[in-house]
Each structure stands twice: as structure tokens, then as C-alpha cells.
Amino acid sequence: MTYRMTFRGAEIPAEPGQSVGAALVAAGILDWRTTRKEGRPRGLFCGIGVCYDCLITVDGARAERACLIPAADGMRLGDALDTGDALETGDGPDTGDAPGDDDRDGAAQHAEEDGDDAAHP
Numbered sequence: 686m687t688y689r690m691t692f693r694g695a696e697i698p699a700e701p702g703q704s705v706g707a708a709l710v711a712a713g714i715l716d717w718r719t720t721r722k723e724g725r726p727r728g729l730f731c732g733i734g735v736c737y738d739c740l741i742t743v744d745g746a747r748a749e750r751a752c753l754i755p756a757a758d759g760m761r762l763g764d765a766l767d768t769g770d771a772l773e774t775g776d777g778p779d780t781g782d783a784p785g786d787d788d789r790d791g792a793a794q795h796a797e798e799d800g801d802d803a804a805h806p
């Protein structure tokens with residue numbers, strides 16, 4: 686059975702056992718958030734839950750790691766800081782400059798403050 690998820694209003698297929706991040710990449714979506722300082726695109730990097738580059742909103746839960754979340758039928762995906770309303774319309778905020786960034790996972794925030802823009806070309 687192929688699962689059906691949505692990302693920014695588009696249908697994304699996923700196979701059982703596939704992570705959200707793997708399903709997005711398989712669908713040709715290589716980035717789904719931007720860095721706060723320079724607005725650079727981010728998606729999968731380590732693929733094992735260490736780097737926090739892959740933060741995404743899953744069914745309204747913000748800042749989840751796409752590489753660790755198993756895909757499921759009916760999942761609604763959005764940018765890392767999307768609200769539930771944005772998930773419905775696909776009109777999420779620009780995550781690079783969104784206010785309220787401080788409630789993200791501390792490790793991700795720390796990674797960016799330590800210059801993740803410079804670490805990943």
C-alpha cells in the first residue's frame with residue numbers, strides 16, 4: 686500500500702517503512718526549510734537524526750526531524766515553523782525570518798548559531 690501525504694498542498698507518495706525525509710527526496714523535494722541568518726535551503730544532510738537540518742512540521746507538530754519520522758498515510762507536512770492553518774493552504778511563513786524561532790529545538794538553534802551556513806555549502 687502506498688501512503689499519501691501532503692506537503693505545501695502537493696500530494697507526496699510514501700512506502701511503508703520510509704521516513705518522511707526519504708519520501709520527500711524520492712518525490713524530488715530536496716529542501717523544505719531555510720536557515721535563519723542567510724535563508725539557505727536545508728533538507729536531509731546526515732539522515733540519522735544528528736544534524737537537525739531536516740526540521741519539518743508534521744501534522745502541526747513543529748521542528749520534527751524528517752529523517753526520523755516514519756511516513757504515514759494522511760500526514761500533513763510543512764515548513765519547520767508552519768502553523769496548522771498554513772499546512773491546509775500551503776501558504777506557510779518564510780522560515781528564514783519567521784518570528785518565534787526561539788521555541789525550536791535547542792540543538793538546531795545551536796547548530797545555526799554556530800554557523801551551519803558555513804558548514805554546509
Ligand code: FES
Nearest residue numbers: 730732734737752
Ligand atoms: S538529516 Fe540530520 S537530523 Fe535529519
